[in-house]
Amino acid sequence: MNAEVMHRLMVVDDSNVIRRRIERAHDLPGIEFVGAARNGVEALEMHARLKPTLVTMDLTMPEMDGAECVEKLVARDPELRILVISALADKLTAIEAIEKGASGFLCKPFTDRQLNDALRKLITG
Amino acid sequence: MARFTLVNRAQWLPIAATILFTAALTALLAYGMQRASRLQSASAALQLASELGAQPSLLRSELTLIQRGLETRTYVGDSLRTVATSNTASERSFKELAARINEAQLQRDAAISSRLNSATASWQPINQQLQALANARSDQLYADSVSGSALTLRGQQLKDAVDEVLTAQTQQMRVLTTSLGELAGALRGAVVQNGQSLRSLLLAGTALAGMLLAMMLYFALRARRSQAAARNAQHQVENILGTVREGLFLVDREGVIGAAHSDSLASLLHCTSPAGQSLEDLLRPLVTEKTLTAATKYLGLLWKDRVNEELIESVNPLNCIEVSLARGQSGRENRYLSFMFRRARDAGDYLLVAVADISDQVLLQQELEQLKSSSDSQGELLLQLLRIDPQQLEALLVSANQAFRRCNALLTAPGKEASKLREKVNGVFRELHSVKGEAAALGLEGFASRIHQIEDILAGLRAQDELSGDQFVPVVTKLDDLIGYAASLGEARERVASLPQQLPGPQQRQTPSGGDETVPIIPTLPSAPMQAAALESLLKSLAGEVSRAYSRSVQLKLDGLQDVPPEHANRIKDICVQMVRNSVAHGIEAPEKRAVAGKPPGGTVRIKFEHADADNYGLLIEDDGQGLSYEHILNRALQLNLLRPTQAVEMDRAAVLRLIFHPGFSTAKTVSEHAGRGVGLDVVNAMVRDCGGRIGISTAPGQYTRFKVLLPKSATLQSSAA
Numbered sequence: 001m002n003a004e005v006m007h008r009l010m011v012v013d014d015s016n017v018i019r020r021r022i023e024r025a026h027d028l029p030g031i032e033f034v035g036a037a038r039n040g041v042e043a044l045e046m047h048a049r050l051k052p053t054l055v056t057m058d059l060t061m062p063e064m065d066g067a068e069c070v071e072k073l074v075a076r077d078p079e080l081r082i083l084v085i086s087a088l089a090d091k092l093t094a095i096e097a098i099e100k101g102a103s104g105f106l107c108k109p110f111t112d113r114q115l116n117d118a119l120r121k122l123i124t125g
Numbered sequence: 126m127a128r129f130t131l132v133n134r135a136q137w138l139p140i141a142a143t144i145l146f147t148a149a150l151t152a153l154l155a156y157g158m159q160r161a162s163r164l165q166s167a168s169a170a171l172q173l174a175s176e177l178g179a180q181p182s183l184l185r186s187e188l189t190l191i192q193r194g195l196e197t198r199t200y201v202g203d204s205l206r207t208v209a210t211s212n213t214a215s216e217r218s219f220k221e222l223a224a225r226i227n228e229a230q231l232q233r234d235a236a237i238s239s240r241l242n243s244a245t246a247s248w249q250p251i252n253q254q255l256q257a258l259a260n261a262r263s264d265q266l267y268a269d270s271v272s273g274s275a276l277t278l279r280g281q282q283l284k285d286a287v288d289e290v291l292t293a294q295t296q297q298m299r300v301l302t303t304s305l306g307e308l309a310g311a312l313r314g315a316v317v318q319n320g321q322s323l324r325s326l327l328l329a330g331t332a333l334a335g336m337l338l339a340m341m342l343y344f345a346l347r348a349r350r351s352q353a354a355a356r357n358a359q360h361q362v363e364n365i366l367g368t369v370r371e372g373l374f375l376v377d378r379e380g381v382i383g384a385a386h387s388d389s390l391a392s393l394l395h396c397t398s399p400a401g402q403s404l405e406d407l408l409r410p411l412v413t414e415k416t417l418t419a420a421t422k423y424l425g426l427l428w429k430d431r432v433n434e435e436l437i438e439s440v441n442p443l444n445c446i447e448v449s450l451a452r453g454q455s456g457r458e459n460r461y462l463s464f465m466f467r468r469a470r471d472a473g474d475y476l477l478v479a480v481a482d483i484s485d486q487v488l489l490q491q492e493l494e495q496l497k498s499s500s501d502s503q504g505e506l507l508l509q510l511l512r513i514d515p516q517q518l519e520a521l522l523v524s525a526n527q528a529f530r531r532c533n534a535l536l537t538a539p540g541k542e543a544s545k546l547r548e549k550v551n552g553v554f555r556e557l558h559s560v561k562g563e564a565a566a567l568g569l570e571g572f573a574s575r576i577h578q579i580e581d582i583l584a585g586l587r588a589q590d591e592l593s594g595d596q597f598v599p600v601v602t603k604l605d606d607l608i609g610y611a612a613s614l615g616e617a618r619e620r621v622a623s624l625p626q627q628l629p630g631p632q633q634r635q636t637p638s639g640g641d642e643t644v645p646i647i648p649t650l651p652s653a654p655m656q657a658a659a660l661e662s663l664l665k666s667l668a669g670e671v672s673r674a675y676s677r678s679v680q681l682k683l684d685g686l687q688d689v690p691p692e693h694a695n696r697i698k699d700i701c702v703q704m705v706r707n708s709v710a711h712g713i714e715a716p717e718k719r720a721v722a723g724k725p726p727g728g729t730v731r732i733k734f735e736h737a738d739a740d741n742y743g744l745l746i747e748d749d750g751q752g753l754s755y756e757h758i759l760n761r762a763l764q765l766n767l768l769r770p771t772q773a774v775e776m777d778r779a780a781v782l783r784l785i786f787h788p789g790f791s792t793a794k795t796v797s798e799h800a801g802r803g804v805g806l807d808v809v810n811a812m813v814r815d816c817g818g819r820i821g822i823s824t825a826p827g828q829y830t831r832f833k834v835l836l837p838k839s840a841t842l843q844s845s846a847a
Binding site: 014015016017018021091092094095096098099103104105107108109112121125 | 415418419422423425426429432433435436437439440441442756759760763764770771773774775776
C-alpha cells in the first residue's frame with residue numbers, strides 16, 4: 001500500500017503451528033515478517049537485533065512470563081506495538097499485559113481473518 | 126467546556142442586565158432630582174419676580190397716600206412704615222431672586238440675566254430714595270395756627286422728598302415694573318421648559334422601570350421554565366432508572382457506586398442498597414477470586430487514557446459471568462450477568478456501568494447448540510435410518526404414536542386435584558419412558574434425548590409439593606416437538622423405503638450367527654452377482670439424498686465395484702457410505718462457492734476398487750472439493766483439547782491429517798450421544814484396522830481430498846459390525 005511505512009513484524013510464540021500461521025498472515029500490505037522467537041528470552045535478544053515495530057506475543061510461554069516480556073520490550077521501545085494472544089478464559093493475563101503496554105489483544109482460538117483484523121488495527125490504531 | 130460557558134452565560138446575563146438597568150434608572154432619578162430642585166428654584170424665582178412686579182405700584186400708591194396726607198395734614202405714619210417695610214422686603218426679595226435664579230442655574234440664560242440686571246438697576250435708585258424716606262420721622266410734621274394747620278419744616282421736607290420720588294422715580298418704576306414683568310415671563314418659560322424635561326425624564330424612568338420589571342419577569346419565567354425542564358428531566362431520569370431492566374450506575378475512581386442507579390441494580394446483584402458500596406465488595410461473593418482480581422485490574426485499566434475503548438472492551442472479564450445467587454429461603458440460582466463499562470468522564474470522574482441479566486440469551490444459546498447437535502440433519506437422519514431394520518422402525522413409530530395418544534389423553538383428562546395431577550405426571554412418564562427405551566435401542570439418539578428432556582421436566586414436577594395445571598405447559602410444548610420429530614422420522618422412513626427395490630433389507634442378510642443385539646450398520650448385501658449393482662444403486666441414492674439435504678450438486682463415479690470380494694463386501698459398503706456422506710457433506714463446496722473458485726458447479730466423488738498389489742485390495746475415495754485444512758484440523762483439535770499446543774508443535778502434516786480419525790473429532794459435539802452410531806471417520810478407521818488394513822489421506826486445499834484404503838486379501842470373513 002505505502003512503501004514508505006513498512007512495519008517489521010516479530011512473532012513470539014512457543015507453538016510452531018501458531019507461529020507459522022502468523023508468519024503466513026504477513027501478506028498484509030505494509031507488514032514485513034522479520035523473525036520468530038520461541039520464548040520471552042529469545043524475544044528480547046531478537047528484538048535488539050531485528051528492531052521490529054510490531055510484535056505478536058503468546059502470553060503463556062516458558063522461560064519468561066508474557067506480560068513481563070511486554071513490559072521489558074515497551075521499556076526498550078515505547079513506540080513498539082504489541083499484540084498479545086491468549087486464551088479466552090485467561091483475561092487476567094491479557095489485562096496485565098495491556099497494563100504493561102500491549103496495544104492489542106487477540107483471543108485463542110482465532111481465524112486468519114481475526115488475526116489479520118487484529119494486525120491491521122495494531123498498525124492503524 | 127462549552128457546556129460550562131453556556132451555563133455561566135445563562136446565569137450571568139440576568140444579573141448583568143439587572144445591574145445595568147438599575148444603574149441607569151438610578152442615574153436617571155438622580156438627574157431628575159436635580160432637575161426637580163432647579164424647577165423648584167425657578168418656580169420660587171418666578172413667584173418672587175411676580176411679587177416684586179406688584180411692588181412699584183404698591184409703593185406708588187403708598188407714596189401718593191403720604192403725599193395726599195401731607196397735603197390734607199392727616200397722619201402719614203402708617204404709610205411711611207409701610208413704605209419702609211415694603212422697601213426692605215423688596216430689597217430682600219431682589220437678593221433672594223438672584224439667589225434662586227442662580228440655584229435654578231438660569232443666570233446663564235441671557236433673557237433672564239439681562240432683565241434681572243435691568244430690574245436691579247432700576248430698583249437701586251428707588252431703593253436709595255426710599256431708604257432716605259423711610260428714615261424720616263412721622264411726628265411734628267404739622268404746626269397748627271389760626272389759619273389752620275400748616276406743614277412744619279420737617280413736614281415740608283418730607284413732602285418735597287415724596288414729591289421728588291413720585292416725579293423722579295415714576296419713570297424708573299415703570300421700567301422696573303416692565304423688567305420684572307418680562308423677567309417673570311422668562312422665568313415662566315424656564316419653569317415650563319424644566320417641567321417638560323422633568324416630565325420626559327419621569328417618562329423615561331417609568332419606561333426604564335417597566336423594562337426592568339419586564340426583564341425580571343422574563344428571567345424569572347425563564348428560570349421557572351428551566352427549573353421545570355430540570356425537574357422534568359430529573360423525573361424522566363428517575364423514570365428511566367426505575368423502569369430499565371439493566372442495572373445502570375456510575376462508579377468513581379475509588380470504585381464506589383454512585384447514589385443514582387437504576388432500581389433493578391439491587392435485584393440483579395441481590396443486595397439492598399448498592400449506592401456507596403464498592404463494586405469490588407459487591408462482586409466478591411459472586412465471582413471467583415481470579416475473576417475478581419481481573420475485574421479490579423480491569424477497572425484500573427479503564428482509567429488509563431492511552432488504552433483505547435475497543436481494546437479495553439475486548440478484555441472485559443465481566444462481559445459474561447455465571448453467578449450463584451441466593452433464591453428464596455434455601456436454594457440458590459445460577460444466573461449469567463454481563464457488565465459493560467464506559468468512560469463517562471465528561472460528567473466528572475466516573476465510569477458508566479451497565480449490568481444485565483443475560484441468562485435467557487446464554488441459556489437459549491446453549492439450547493440452540495444442543496438442538497443443533499441433537500437434531501440431525503436430513504442427511505444424517507437418512508443415514509441413521511439406513512442402518513435400522515424398517516420393521517423395527519415401523520414398530521417403534523406405531524408404539525410411539527400410541528404412547529403419544531395416551532399421553533395426550535392423560536394430559537387432557539379432567540381433574541385438577543393434586544392426586545389426579547400426580548397421576549398424570551406418572552402416567553406420561555411411564556408412557557414416554559418405554560418409547561425412549563425402544564428409540565435408544567435402535568440408536569435414534571435424537572429421539573431418545575427429546576424424550577429425556579421431557580422426563581427431566583416430569584421429574585421436576587414429581588419433586589414439587591404442590592402441583593398446578595399451569596406447570597404442564599412445558600410438557601405439552603415439548604411433547605408437540607417430539608410428535609413433530611416422530612412425524613419427520615416417518616417421512617424420512619418413507620423416503621428410504623422408496624430407494625431402489627434391489628436394495629435389500631436386513632432380513633435377507635446372511636449372518637451365520639447373528640444374535641438379536643447385533644445391529645447392522647447398513648443393510649447387508651446379498652452375494653456376489655447382485656452386490657455390485659446393489660451397492661452402486663445404494664451409493665447413488667445416498668449421494669442424491671445427502672446432496673439434496675446439504676444443497677450440493679454431486680456426480681458419483683464408481684469403478685471396479687464388481688470386483689469387491691464377498692469377505693470385504695459389508696466393510697466396503699460401510700466405508701463407502703460413510704465416505705460418500707463425508708465427501709458430499711464436508712468436501713464438495715456449495716455451487717456458488719465452486720463457481721468463485723473457477724470450478725464446475727457440480728462436484729465429483731470418485732470411488733475406485735482395485736487390486737492394489739499382490740497382498741492388498743485398494744479402495745480409493747476422492748472428491749474434487751475444498752480439501753482438508755491443516756489449520757482447521759489443528760484449531761479444532763486444540764479447541765477440543767485432543768492435544769496440547771506443545772504436541773501440535775511436534776506434528777508433521779500427515780500427523781495433523783490423521784487427527785480426523787481421532788474418536789470424537791468428526792462428531793465431537795455429540796460424541797456421547799451418538800457413540801456407537803458408527804458414522805464417524807474413527808469408525809471407518811477402526812473397521813479398516815480391525816481387518817489389518819490401512820488408510821492414507823492426501824489433500825490439496827481447494828482442489829481435492831483423497832482417501833486410499835488398503836485391505837488385506839487374506840482377511841477372513843468378518844462381520845463389519847464387530
